[in-house]
Amino acid sequence: MRAAEARAEHPVLKRLPRPSQRPSEQPGLREVMAQFATGVTVLTSAGDAAHGMTANAFSSVSIDPPMVLCCVSRAARMHASIVSAKSFAVSMLGADQRELARYFADWRRPGGLAQFDSVDWTAGPCTEAPLLTGALAWLECELRQVYEGGDHSIFLGEVVSASRGTGREALVFFGGGYHPVTSQVRGATA
Secondary structure, three states: OOHHHHHHHOHHHHHOOOOOOOHHHOOOHHHHHOOOOEEOEEEEEOOOOOEEEEEOOEEEEEOOOOEEEEEEEOOOHHHHHHHHHOEEEEEEOEHHHHHHHHHHHOOOOOOHHHHHOOOOEEEOOOOOOEEEOOOOEEEEEEEEEEEEEOOEEEEEEEEEEEEEOOOOOEEEEEOOEEEEEOHHHHHOOO
């Protein structure tokens, strides 16, 4: 199929940069992805390589069976921790947990279980991974598959435990920063 026919069949292609544009004029992927608002989570794992990491590359995959995915750089300590534990937990952060998000994004924090000494948490009943107190919700997942995704791995986990807190305001990441989203957004109409 010729390019003109493809554009006619798929109008969205008209909005993509034309090949004649120099790559230096195009924004980088990180800059473009900063325009996509995402929820903020902290991934955790238990065991000898226990670790925690702020992550926004997280998504629901399936309701039956219940599955989620998270994407982690292969260079990150969290990667080896999930592989070693063969499980992970997810704490979905509330609007008042901005400092927790920053803490678990800081590579200078202590390693192993010592990094959890300054935060409130409970061991998950199924995976023993730390579940952060005050989060909006928590999931515990058994690792089912690992897929290569460039410099990251895509971890597919089957949810073995799910619970919800009482919070009503979420923390989102947008434009390079953390922002609160209140429950009032839920009632807004388009």
